[in-house]
Amino acid sequence: MMERQEMPKTYKQVVRFVKDQIRDGALSPGDKLPTERVLAETLGISRNSVREGLRVLENIGVVSSMHGSGNFISLNFDETMSEMLGFMYFLKGVNEDKVAEFRWMIEREALPLAILRITPEEKQAVMHTVHCLEEAQTEEERLEYDRTLHELLVQASGNDFLISNYKALMSFIDRYIQSMRKRIIEGMESRNMLELAHRKLAEGLVECDLDKSRSGLEEHIGYTAMF
Amino acid sequence: MMERQEMPKTYKQVVRFVKDQIRDGALSPGDKLPTERVLAETLGISRNSVREGLRVLENIGVVSSMHGSGNFISLNFDETMSEMLGFMYFLKGVNEDKVAEFRWMIEREALPLAILRITPEEKQAVMHTVHCLEEAQTEEERLEYDRTLHELLVQASGNDFLISNYKALMSFIDRYIQSMRKRIIEGMESRNMLELAHRKLAEGLVECDLDKSRSGLEEHIGYTAMF
DNA sequence: AGAAATTTGTTCGTATGTATA
DNA sequence: TTATACATACGAACAAATTTC
Secondary structure, three states: OOOOOOOOOOHHHHHHHHHHHHHOOOOOOOOEOOOHHHHHHHHOOOHHHHHHHHHHHHHHOOEEEEOOOEEEEOOOHHHHHHHHHHHHHHHOOOOHHHHHHHHHHHHHHHHHHHHHHOOHHHHHHHHHHHHHHHHOOOHHHHHHHHHHHHHHHHHHHOOHHHHHHHHHHHHHHHHHOHHHHHOOOOOHHHHHHHHHHHHHHHHHHHOOOHHHHHHHHHHHHHHOOOO | OOOOOOOOOOHHHHHHHHHHHHHOOOOOOOOEOOOHHHHHHHHOOOHHHHHHHHHHHHHHOOEEEEOOOEEEEOOOHHHHHHHHHHHHHHHHOOOHHHHHHHHHHHHHHHHHHHHHHOOHHHHHHHHHHHHHHHHOOOHHHHHHHHHHHHHHHHHHHOOHHHHHHHHHHHHHHHHHOHHHHHOOOOOHHHHHHHHHHHHHHHHHHHOOOHHHHHHHHHHHHHHOOOO
16 A cells, blocks of 8 residues: 655756745846856755756746856746647647637737727837838738737737737747748738738727727638738 | 857757657657667767756656656646746736636637537537536535536637647646635525526537527626636 | 566766856 | 856766566
């Protein structure tokens, strides 16, 4: 009759230590951690165990290790999350339709929240972006501004879950689904419709007109497979 | 004039190796990895570096290390993602309202997809769960069946992004936001209303009636702060 | 049941490359 | 340029848990 004894592994002490330090405000992004030797001595463990812990933290996006210089706090989860998402969905078999499906879901849900919470600065950014979008000469530029516009929309929702998911998703798309970025509107006709949709979406946001921006978004979805 | 030479760290070889093996189908969940010593020799690196890589993989949820036994493939991202979400939103300052907001967004978006894609088996599970829910005697049971019902809904949507996010979110709620689990319906009146909402949601799903299930969901949201 | 072999967990020592003053 | 501090990486050893014979 063996009781399942959950032995905590040594390297986790390091993870916990750093996390706690961050939580308590003792460590902030950019700060330098104690050297590995000091850390090892402090926690009463070996340097290898310290390193295993640091590798984990590095991979999570909490720590950045610089050869010869030291270990530093660097909070960039989005990259990490997108990497994880990428691997997850790579294994499960990426279905591009599902990816697009999820993207539009996020934007649809973000919209009403954005209408409620959008700030004057964000409104200005939205109008500026849609203006640049209309003036853009190359397809590259258009893609970039298009992307920015949609990111602004999600950003304005003010819901961190939505925002992080969206960032991770877009980063994921960039990395793993090149084909999506290549689907570009070809006909002049549909491009005009797309610009109209963009403008409607943007103006609706600025005017806090849910129906208007929503119909702009729906048209956007209709006129493009993905972008 | 030094060109920034991006030196790949040794431990990443292990991460790549395992990921590739999984991608190519050479390794599947449950399979045993080569021993650390063999891995080290195979890749021409030290065992310490192998271990650093394995720790990373373990923390991502790709590998499970068993003392004295070996390293095994175990694809359980949900736990990992919830842990990451937990830490992220812990740092950003968890706002319970935002969490709830995100949860209902997922369910709202999952609903129409579930209506389209739900399988007969899932329908049966839904009806069984709602039946158990109505027969349940204790608050504990009700919470459990309630949770199952909503998970079935999201599951039936067939969108892995939604599913993983939902699982991670619920796991996150369990771990970090105890207060939410404690918000239990007290009055008999509202409990009846809640049961009605549940039944409507379930029947709508089974009958593929979007409006019915949607109104059930909306009522559910209305009658409970979170659960 | 028990002993031996296997495998991971952990530590120490050492050498090397890199950054910084 | 030199010296120091630091991360990177390797190898060997022993402990602890598991498997095998």
